[in-house]
Amino acid sequence: MKSESTDEIDRRLLDALQHDASESNQSLAERIGISAPTCLRRIRRLREAGWIEREVAILRHDRVGALLTAVVELSLDRQDAASLDAFEQRVVQDDAVQQCYRVSPGPDFVLIVAMRDMAGYQALAQRLFTSDANVRNVKAFFSVKRAKFEPRVPLPGAN
Structure with a gap:
């Protein structure tokens, strides 16, 4: 800001x-x-002026049926700009992907995904990771408890 x-x-x-x-x-x-x-x-x-991107309601996952949350790290074989952009465009269009970050160093992407159950995760993995020949490595970490979820951005001088 x-x-x-x-x-x-x-x-x-x-x-x-x-x-x-x-x-x-x-x-x-x-x-x-x-x-x-x-x-x-x-x-x-x-x-x-673009300071407010959008206003949304934050729903409780347990009330709407999204019971499984995973943090997914993945690396691509080809990291040229076109390959990274193509993968990113594909994953951000999927409803199960809540957040998508390009990161460095380490994996190329970190995703936060939410779905109803493990079968939902397997379907997500098939459509986004397994079917993409450029995806080299996928590591999924499944949440056992959400201790904090806060979309707020700290602002200097706001208090």
Whole structure:
């Protein structure tokens, strides 16, 4: 976050929205200490400037049937830009892939995937890894407990 593009009030608004984007504009304005119209204008400006990518509801995995979460490390045989881009484009389109990171050093990608059960993971592995001749090595780590899940990005000067 570029400090010259935002001030402390913007950062406090962004931080508050990361905790609960469904809070009413009036309530948010009161909490931040600004008027409701100013709050609305600032949020609109932050959204238009690209600071807010999107607003979503975070669902509980156990309520919707995604009971198995895995962290998957994988390496490709060919690491040229076109091969990395092609693999990335393919995996990010799969609904079971929640997060996709290109990493270095070590594996080429780390994925966070969620599915209903081991059969779901096996189907995912078949369509994304086994069927791709460029995938060299896959290591999956299955979650036995989620101790923390926080999509919030820490912001300096937001507290």
